[in-house]
Amino acid sequence: MADLDPDSTIEQILSELTSKTLEAWKVKGTTVIVMTRTCLFSKRPFLHIEAVIGVGLKDVIGNVVDDLKDLAKSRGCGRITTMTSRKGWSRINEKLGFAPVSINYEMELSDGREAS
16 A cells, blocks of 8 residues: 555544644534635635535535635635535536536456455
8 A cells, every 4th residue: 555544544634633734514403524624726725625424415515515615715715626426416516616627537446346
C-alpha cells in the first residue's frame, strides 16, 4: 500500500477536526453529517464538501446547500466543490446548481467478486 497511510485513521480525522482543518456539521433533526474544508486554489478560497452521510439526506439536501452557500460566502469563498461516484447524485447535484467538471473512472479487479 504505497499511498494509503495506515496511520491515517480516525485519529488523524479527529486531529483535523480538532484543528478545524476539517469540519463536521450535523443537520438538525437528522442523522446527516456534512464534512467540509476550506481550500485555496490559485489564491482563491473555496469550500469543499468532503463527505455527506446519513439517513434522510435527500429530504434536507436543499437546505443544507443553502446553509453551505452562506458559510462559503462568509469565508470569502467564490465556489463550493464536491465529488460523487454515484451517478444518481448527478441529477440532484445539477438541480442544486452544481455543474459537472470532471469524470471519475474505475477499474474492476479480477472478476469483480469480493476478496475472500
